Amino acid sequence: MSPPRTLLVIAAAMLAACQSVEQSGQEVATAIFGSSPGVEAPMRPVGGTTAAIGTTKFVDRGDGVLVMFNTTNLLPGTYRLALHRDPNCSSPNAFSAGPPWAPPGAPRPAATLFPEFRTNAEGDYTYTTRIPGLKTAGPDGLFGHSVVLHWGNEVSETMPGEKNNRVLCGVIGPVRSFFN
Numbered sequence: 467m468s469p470p471r472t473l474l475v476i477a478a479a480m481l482a483a484c485q486s487v488e489q490s491g492q493e494v495a496t497a498i499f500g501s502s503p504g505v506e507a508p509m510r511p512v513g514g515t516t517a518a519i520g521t522t523k524f525v526d527r528g529d530g531v532l533v534m535f536n537t538t539n540l541l542p543g544t545y546r547l548a549l550h551r552d553p554n555c556s557s558p559n560a561f562s563a564g565p566p567w568a569p570p571g572a573p574r575p576a577a578t579l580f581p582e583f584r585t586n587a588e589g590d591y592t593y594t595t596r597i598p599g600l601k602t603a604g605p606d607g608l609f610g611h612s613v614v615l616h617w618g619n620e621v622s623e624t625m626p627g628e629k630n631n632r633v634l635c636g637v638i639g640p641v642r643s644f645f646n
Contacts, residue, residue, distance in 0.1 A: 503525075503640070503641040504523055504524050504525035504526065504531075504532075504602050504641055505523070505524050505602045505603075505608055505609050505638050505639060505640065505641060506521060506522065506523040506524065506636075506638070506639070506640075506641045506642065507521070507522045507523075507612065507613045507636030507637060507638045507639070508520075508521050508636050508642075509521060509522060509537070509613065509615060509634040509635060509636035510555065510634065510635065510636065511633070511634060512555070512558070512559060512560040512614075512632045512633055512634060512635050513558045513559055513560075514558075516539070516540065516541070516633060516634075517539045518537060518538065518539040518540045518541075518589065518633065518634060519537065519538060519539065519634070520535065520536060520537030520538070520615060520634050520636070521535070521536050521537075521636070522534070522535045522536075522547065522613045522636060522638075523535075523641065524600075524602050524608050524638070525602070526601055526602050526603075527596060528598075529598055529599065530596055530597050530598035530599055530600055530601075531596070531597055531600040531601065531602060531608070532594065532595075532596050533580070533594065533595050533596070533597060534592075534593075534594045535547060535591075535592065535593055535594075536591070536592045537585075537589075537590065537591050537592075537615065537634065538588075538589065538590045539588075539589050539590075540585045540589035540590070540591070540615075540633065541585075541589055541617075542584075542585050542586070542587055542588075542589055543584065543585060543617060543618075544582055544583070544584050544617075544618055544619050545582065545583055545584075545585065545591070545615055545616060545617055545618070545633070546578075546580055546581075546582040546583070546615075546616050546618070546619055546620070546621055547579075547580040547613060547614070547615055547616075548566045548576060548577060548579065548580065548613070548614050548616060548621040549566065549567050549568060549576060549579060549608065549611055549612070549613055550563035550564050550565065550566055550567055550611060550612045550613070550614050550635075551563070551564035551565055551566075551567040551611060551612075552564035552611070552612060553610050553611055553612055553637045553638065553639075554612065554637065555612055555614075555635035555636060555637055557626065558627075559624055559626070559627065559628060559629065559630050559632060560614055560624070560630075560632035560635040561624050561625065561626045561627075561628075561630075563612040563614050563632075563635055564612075565623060566621050566623075567611060569599075569600060569601075569606035569607070569608075570606055571599040571600075571606070572597075572599050572600060573597065573598055573599050576621070577620070577621035578621075579597065580595075580597075581595070582619040608638050609638055609639065610637075610638065610639075611637075611638050612635055612636060612637050612638060613635075613636055613638060614632050614633075614634065614635045614636075615632070615633045615634035615635075616631045616632055616633065617631040617632075617633050618631050
């Protein structure tokens with residue numbers, strides 16, 4: 467092949483690859499998560515004290531849910547996710563999310579349902595885990611509750627207006643997209 471024709475073939479192959487990136491990403495997500503869209507909670511800072519953001523996505527898998535959690539810009543340290551009873555993150559200290567909650571059939575109490583984790587030096591963290599006994603929909607499903615990220619290894623109660631260890635909060639609702 468002559469050099470100009472070789473470059474043309476390479477350019478065409480690269481263009482085709484670029485056009486299929488989103489589709490292949492969707493195919494990978496479907497292979498991992500199946501066709502079920504699940505539910506998600508886009509998580510925003512509590513009280514405006516951090517630049518951190520995060521997303522927690524839940525997909526039904528057998529007798530449990532697959533959980534995919536991602537966050538950026540946290541202060542380095544130990545944290546723990548927790549489900550909370552109410553679908554409300556409007557109060558400055560996330561009191562509006564209500565107390566920690568775990569549905570009947572959960573394998574552990576609400577405060578220890580998710581493992582604690584430690585962020586890296588940049589404050590980023592991603593994990594995927596499966597928790598048996600949970601489901602995304604139905605009377606005891608996750609939809610319509612909230613998920614809160616707590617600083618430290620303890621999920622604590624709070625009162626209106628009091629400082630607490632709640633850092634991020636998100637209401638669990640329909641999935642926007644696994645690629646947002």
